[in-house]
Amino acid sequence: MREALDAVATAGPYEIWGETYKRVPRGLDETHENAPLLLHSGLYAGTSERLPKQLHSSAFVKHCLERFAALKPLLDWLEGLPR
Numbered sequence: 739m740r741e742a743l744d745a746v747a748t749a750g751p752y753e754i755w756g757e758t759y760k761r762v763p764r765g766l767d768e769t770h771e772n773a774p775l776l777l778h779s780g781l782y783a784g785t786s787e788r789l790p791k792q793l794h795s796s797a798f799v800k801h802c803l804e805r806f807a808a809l810k811p812l813l814d815w816l817e818g819l820p821r
Contacts, residue, residue, distance in 0.1 A: 740772060742815035746783050749808035756780035783809050 746752050756778040762768045763776060785805065792798040 739775075739815055742811040743775075743783075745811035746809055750805075751785050751787065752783055752808060753785065755782040755784070781812075783812050 743754055747754065757774075758779040759777045761777075762773045766776060767773060790798070790801050792801045
């Protein structure tokens, strides 16, 4: 999961959201490198940007595909989880 999140974060202006808790759950190591992930009640990745100039053109599809392709490492990780 960490590799997928790092890949998304380095792919462009993407952010990881979903942090709602103030503290790491009791009994867990607050200094662990992945402890910040325990502050999330959900996991969302995306970007906030102005409406693109391609919005009203056929180029908008390509614009969206490029943005979603950067999120693929996280989607691949999620798909690999046991059901």
